[in-house]
Amino acid sequence: MKRKGNWFKGMGLAVSVSLALVGCGSNNENNSASSSAPASSAPASSSAASEGGTVKVGILHSLSGTMSISEVTVKNSELMAIDEINAAGGVLGKQIEPVIEDGASDWPTFAEKARKLISEDKAATVFGGWTSASRKAMLPVFEELNGLLWYPVQYEGLESSPNIFYTGATTNQQIVPSVDYLLEQGKKKFFLLGSDYVFPRTANKIIKAQLAAKGGETVAEEYTPLGHTDYTTIIAKIKEAKPDVVYNTLNGDSNVAFFKQLKDAGIAAADLTTLSVSIAEEEVKGIGADFLAGHLVAWNYYQTTDTPENKTFVESFKAKYGADSVTSDPMEAGYTAVYLWKAAVEKAGSFDVDAVKAAAGGIEFNAPEGKVTIDGENQHIYKTVRIGEIQSDGMIKELWNSGSPVKPDPYLKGYDWAGDLSSGS
Amino acid sequence: MEMWISQLFNGLSVSSILLLIALGLAITFGLMGVINMAHGEFIMIGSYTAYLTQNLFKDLLPKGAFDSYFIAAIIASFLVAFVIGYVLEVILIRHLYGRPLDSLLATWGVGLVLQQIARSIFGAPNVAVSSPSWLNGGLELIDGVVFPYKRLFILALVAICLVAMYMYIYRSASGRRMRAVMQNREMAACLGISTRRVDGMTFAIGSGIAGIAGCALTLIGPIGPNIGTYYIVDAFMVVVLGGVGKLVGTVVGALGIGFFNTMFEWWSNASLGKVFVFILIVAFLQWKPKGLFAVRTRQLD
Amino acid sequence: MTSIFADRRRLWLLLGYIAAAAVLFCAPLYLSDFRLNLLAKFLAFAIAALGLDLLWGYTGVLSLGHGVFFGLGAYAMGMHLKLQASGTRLPDFMDWSGLTKLPWFWEPFKVFPVAVALGILIPALLALFLGFFTFRNRIKGVYFTILTQALVIIVTTLFIGQQAYTGGTNGLTSFTKLLGEPLRSDTMKTVLYLATVAVLVLVFMLCRYIANSRMGKVLRAIRDGENRVRFLGYNPATYQMMTFAFSGALAGIAGMLFVLHVGIISPSMMGIVPSIEMILWVAIGGRGTLIGALIGTLALNYAKSGLSEAYPDFWTIGLGVLFIVVTVFLPGGIAGLIRSGAEAVRRIRGRGNMHESGAHSVLQGSNRSV
Amino acid sequence: MSQAPILSCKEVTVAFDGFKAVQGMNLLLLPGELRFLIGPNGAGKTTMLDVICGKVKPVSGSVSFHRRPGALDITKLQEHKIAESGIGRKFQTPSIFAGLTVMENLEIAMSQNRSVWATLRATLKPSERERIDEELALIGLGDQRHLRAGLLSHGQKQWLEIGMMLLQEPEILLLDEPVAGMTDKETDKTGELLQEIVRKRTVVVVEHDMEFVRNFASKVTVMHEGKLLKEGTMDEIQSDDRVAEVYLGRGKGRDAHAVG
Secondary structure, three states: OOOOOHHHHHHHHHHHHHHHHHHHHHHHHHHHHHOOOHHHHOOOOOOOOOEOOEEEEEEEEOOOOOOHHHHHHHHHHHHHHHHHHHHOOOEOOEEEEEEEEEOOOOHHHHHHHHHHHHHHOOOOEEEEOOOHHHHHHHHHHHHHOOOOEEEOOOOOOOOOOOOEEEOOOOHHHOHHHHHHHHHHOOOOEEEEEEEOOHHHHHHHHHHHHHHHHOOOEEEEEEEEOOOOOOOHHHHHHHHHHOOOEEEEEOOOHHHHHHHHHHHHOOOOOOOOEEEEOOOOHHHHHHHOHHHHOOOEEEEOOOOOOOOHHHHHHHHHHHHHHOOOOOOOHHHHHHHHHHHHHHHHHHHHOOOOHHHHHHHHOOOEEEEOOEEEEEEOOOOEEOEOOEEEEEOOOOOEEEEEEOOOOEOOOOOOOOOHHHHHHOOOO | OHHHHHHHHHHHHHHHHHHHHHHHHHHHHHHOOOOOOOHHHHHHHHHHHHHHHHHHHHHHOOHHHHHHHHHHHHHHHHHHHHHHHHHHHHHOHHHHOOOHHHHHHHHHHHHHHHHHHHHHHHOOOOOOOOOOHHHOOEEEOOOOOEEEHHHHHHHHHHHHHHHHHHHHHHHOHHHHHHHHHHHOHHHHHHOOOOHHHHHHHHHHHHHHHHHHHHHHHOOOOOOOOOHHHHHHHHHHHHHHHHOOOOHHHHHHHHHHHHHHHHHHHHHOOHHHHHHHHHHHHHHHHHHOOOOOOOOOOOOOO | OHHHHHHHHHHHHHHHHHHHHHHHHOHHHHOOHHHHHHHHHHHHHHHHHHHHHHHHHHOOOOOOOHHHHHHHHHHHHHHHHHHHHHOOOOOHHHHOOOOOOOOHHHHHHHOHHHHHHHHHHHHHHHHHHHHHHHHOOOOOOHHHHHHHHHHHHHHHHHHHHOHHHHOHHHOEOOOOEEOOEEOOOHHHHHHHHHHHHHHHHHHHHHHHHHHHOHHHHHHHHHHHHHHHHHOOOOOHHHHHHHHHHHHHHHHHHHHHHHHHHHOOEOHHHHOHHHHHHHHHHHHHHOOOOHHHHHHHHHHHHHHHHHHHHHOOOOHHHHHHHHHHHHHHHOOOHHHHHHHHHHHHHHHHOOOOOOOOOOHHHHHHHOOOOO | OOOOOOEEEEEEEEEEOOEEEEEEEEEEEOOOOEEEEEOOOOOOHHHHHHHHHOOOOOOEEEEEEEEOOEEEEHHHOOHHHHHHHOEEEEOOOOOOOOOOEHHHHHHHHOOOOOOHHHHHHOOOOHHHHHHHHHHHHHHOOHHHOOOEHHHOOHHHHHHHHHHHHHHHOOOEEEEEOOOOOOOHHHHHHHHHHHHHHHHHOEEEEEOOOHHHHHOOOOEEEEEEOOEEEEEEOHHHHHHOHHHHHHHHOOOOOOOOOOOO
16 A cells, blocks of 8 residues: 655655765764864864864854844954964964854854854964854854853943953943933933844943933833834824934844934934944945944944054954944954953963963953953953944044943943843852 | 835835736746756846946946936846846756756755855955945835835836736737747647747746846845845745736735735734735635636646 | 555554654764754754744644744743843843843743743743734735734834833843753753754654644645635634744744844844744745754755855845745655656556546645645 | 425526526426436526536526435535535536545545545545445446546546545435447447436436437427526427428428437
8 A cells, every 4th residue: 555665755864864974974974084183083172272283263244144244243353353363473482263153144154153163173262253142042052062252232231241252342342331321411311212122221220210310301212123114103102202313233234224214303412312232334434424424332442442452453444344344343353352362361371261261360462442341251352432423425523432441230230320221140 | 104105115116026026937837847046146147237337337438327327237147147037948958847846956956056156256254345326216106205216217127027928928029939838839830930049048037037127136135146045935934925927826826925914024023924924815815826817727637 | 555665664663763863862962062062952943933834734724923922932941041040130231221130020931941931831822822813803815914914013012112021122032041051051952952953853743743634634625725614613823823832932942042143132133034034934935844844954954054054145035035945946846856756757657546547646645735 | 296305496597798608497306306307508407517516506496406304505505515515516517636546636625524524534434435436347447547537538536526425425416418429439438327327316307419318218398598488308309390490491391300
């Protein structure tokens, strides 16, 4: 009664399944074969595969999908740092060999590639991640395999994993100072507008607590789904609420739609102050400077930041990736992360993760954004806060900065009004 | 009081954008029964064509002529999307008539390919298109209520496309041939209509209109490889809700979704607004499974 | 006369399955930790693919919303693991979202067996609920497919929005323990892998039983002519609902195993793209053949992770082209290829079975009606 | 007419968007009767069958099926309930399941408990296998038992569907042009099949081929534009002027030979 060819199907399954396994099995053999010491097939210890002349380093960013918009440029700046270091003799006499992986804007893929970089490629460290979700996906993998991750993007804080170094700003180095700045400018009524994901919701929670403590007022709190493109109703709500400032944590494409439609509705920067934390030089290029002129942003670095290191950084970046390319905060943070790792390795004298972590505390480095220091206690870095205004030529002019680098405080312990926010793990 | 007027206008403008996006689909899906999941990518093609036209005008022509680039862009985006649509129909869609579910999966693949090609040509980050100066600003009838020229332009563009499509489908000879082929392919072939050419033309027109939508959307939205994914599900919802095969269905579907979306968003927030609209659509289809203006057929299946 | 062939054929088939199961069970011996974890994830996907194949390949109902059922199962297990990891304290995201006590609907997930039961029941009941309202009203074909996409948008938007209860776009992560044992120890990982293979084998046998039972025949009849089945006295709606609920439950099981292997579940994993990729596994493997769903899932996932390692920039083009080629030019999928390959071999060696040789057997492989 | 009717359709009217396919039609069937339904194209014959088997809901009028335990109002029931209660329908174009083998088609058509749970556990009992073998022999498809139904010829598909109907063992069987598109040899064979079917159940046959109708001495109902025109034996029908006029066009007295 069986249909024809069934026994072939059974055999077909057995053959194809075993082929797939053998395929990936052998794939695994030739991997370890390419990396040197036979010890590498030992259980995934963190001993770096420092083979003769090169040390492997992972670069894990989204090269496809919705997040490729922001992450491709950060990958480029990290690669530039590696090329510069290799040209100058590498680290501990070894050339850095970058292994590039695509996170594909898909969080389990970030976890899968992180596991591959650590246990298969034996990468000494990994530079990568962008969205909080991708970092949260990689975190358990790095802690399980005792790997080392450098996360180059500003984020919502309230985290400090022993296996991650955060070279982007935490909330008290971007959100909190920017709100203080606005309050000093006499902006009392805040309209909180953000894309519907973790960073805006957490940032707004902090802002509401800060405003309540400092006499500000939260007029409204609005969220739009990622990829939302129609802001006419939101703009109508803004007109009705008549806030002093719109604190904007929208992300990616939504910013394009919001500012274009804001200008359509006859609202210019002079009529309504907005401060954004997800718009850098790269995004300004995508939106068009004529829609953004006069609006404020809060970062720790701008292409116009006048430090000698920044001049060379911008020049070499334009030389490498084209004259019309721009440099933004996350790109600079990624670039700085590579140098900080190099400094920590040289101080520790070895690529071993625990040694590098122990040696990292207190390391200083003259980054394009100015002097930065690694805070050994929470593995973030001291950063100078800068409020900028977008110019009609697409550059961002610095209006105010915090003077000296601000100590990172991911759990906002140093702020009394943030007491109930988090007990800290 | 002005809030109500501006909200009504917002509802109308959202509906007009939904209609512009779904109009092409009303042909490819409504009339031809082809599920084209790459419809969003044709919108993207339209946007990128507008970007290229803008650069062309900026570099080659004198400054004064820049403002008229947008009209050229609309025509160019229709033609480019039309040609790519025709080529896609000849290569792929031809094999998929009568297999709706397969055409859904195959065109999803096409969408992936088009997105990646756009990403490698134009780069992952968004590109900027500055709107022509005669479209900036807005009409201020009552104080405090501004009707942006861009939205009015899109409303006008949609109206023109609608009338043009109506005249083509219901009042022109080739439109009649198209409907004949769609309703009974074998009979039309017997009557000497080259169904191959009509299929190609019909699909290409549907894609061309998606190109126009893409060009118009550069006024108010982002231009990047992924914008297609934002619109595709909404476009299908409009056509399914409105009822397949009837132009008036698509119009009413777009108006319905547009106004409800704006109203819900006003009362709650944008995320919940979108959720309520979709729940409404699912509930509505219980009552009328074939959409508002269903075409009744008597065959068994 | 044909029974001799049938018995020998069934023997070979059994041998094939046993060999495959053996190869899978002893994988931990020859696979590295990373590759084993990868394979475990793909086998979990295969369980969901089997359910989808039964629904689409056999019954002709195309659902692009199975990411939701997969996600609900994964969230059920994720909530359990999160509670285990948080011990007495509130989970971290609830803490800084301002919650003071655990929401009531989190309580049942503290107990492992209850969490597993809910991980199967919730997707199944949601599928039954949606199935009841669509199939009873004879919503079918493309309309049903687009409705499942609407379901995906509704559920993902709600999960993202209710960050205090679901962890928002970060989802649930940083799990430490399962049943008191450390989740990430080597023994636990091997045990989890073997459990996944065992569940897969069980589910495969269950699906084969259903596919070959009379119910399986009625399902295929519904695929070929739903109205005709109605006039034979069967109510297609109940059959479609039951199969939809069953495939929802299988997707839930797959989700639970997935979260145990990968250690994270977030709304983006139950979105539109993952749901369509599930369909691609079944389409490439060969819908309407259970083995096809398995082969397709393994083949595509290895291709995806292999391609994206080697050519990070262009693997989406490869995926897209694969999509087109399979659905248009290779409707039978890989399983179809194997079958027609087998027939070609049979015809060349002239062993053809008297009754079905000649023109019939050639046509058999290519019969595909949607 | 002492016997109580098994099926009674009173004043049945069916309209599609205003067009009245059937107007005020009455039809009474006696148990075990063989009734032919003839009439020009568009007379509403097929629509009448659709009403009886529940495919189409009438706008007005009643259709009741008098089974042993009591009367069933067809217009209230869903299609599968009507089929389950004992009304089988064969469609004009052979509608069998192309993806299933001949054997499988018959297996699911066989009268059995139709619930999901029952079919999940059902196995082919020897007695059932015998019945299927008998049916296969009767319709002459014994050799093609494992062949996919989609590969059968047109005639074979019609017989398979008839075989399925027999296995379904309905009390009333509705056949829609069973010999349409068949060769003479196939038509004769179908005629023999019909003799077999009629022995155990009530049958209504819609047919155009007068030759075929003639060799069954049974009652004939003629429909025209949705209304009952004439009812009686074949001879009464042929001698009736109105039938000739309606059927064959305006010529009087011409032999009421069938127009295909």
